[in-house]
Amino acid sequence: MSTAPKAYFGRRYLLSASHRLNTDALTAEQNRAAYGKCNNPHGHGHNYVVEVLVGGPVNLETGMVLNLADLDAVVSAQVLERFDHANLNLAPEFARKVPTTENLCRTVFSLLKNALPAGELAHVRVEETENNFFECYGEG
């Protein structure tokens, strides 16, 4: 008989990592053409912002969709410990995927989707720089 309204809770996390955009499916020349300076051989890094939005009923006792500390613990274990201050190209998740921010966004969505303590993952946004960002609303 809960009449708790549905709301969304969002949280932004900082993640610093390096990557190089390069795929074995293309020749060296084609990689340079496709990825430009992102293909430079030694990689480069970004301060990514990972925004996580969780939807669900507002718990009538706590006034929360989910507890921020619980969300922090999950994002830390699933995402930050895996990728923060790491080289994305060396992470097992990107062994067969180019670590574009599109793919990072989708990977983060998959890592969090079934790990949330409450609510449902509504979207993941990854900001690569102040001027570009990527959003994922599902795994499809």
Place this chain on the structure above:
Amino acid sequence: MIFLTRRATFSASHYYWNEAWPAEKNEQVFGRCANRNGHGHNYTLEVTVAGEPDPITGFVVDLKWLKAVIEREVLAAWDHRHLNLETPEFAAGKSLPTTENIAIAAWNRLQPAISAAGGAQLSRVRIYETPEIFAEYRGGA
């Protein structure tokens, strides 16, 4: 359909405390937010309305009007106030002034005035408690 968003900021204090719980549980669940002396934030409120641009003015809504509605309905009640002690929706025993409930309460304050104007409809309210923490409400259950 065009979505138009207006931002406003206000500063307020609050604490989290469920009167039905013993002190120990409040402190365990809410941590530092349960400090009964309260603490404050600079909140940013984003109000998004949706509608078709007027064929003559090209406006979905007049932003000056929307600004005045936000100031009258929300800021006049909440800015530089203690949400638990000075606002009816977050009085003791009512809802806790969490970011989620503030988003819902802002919607409830804004929706009648926007709806009564007969033009664009309120689509979304988003409230930032800090640049890293926000909640949003899109109406409904």
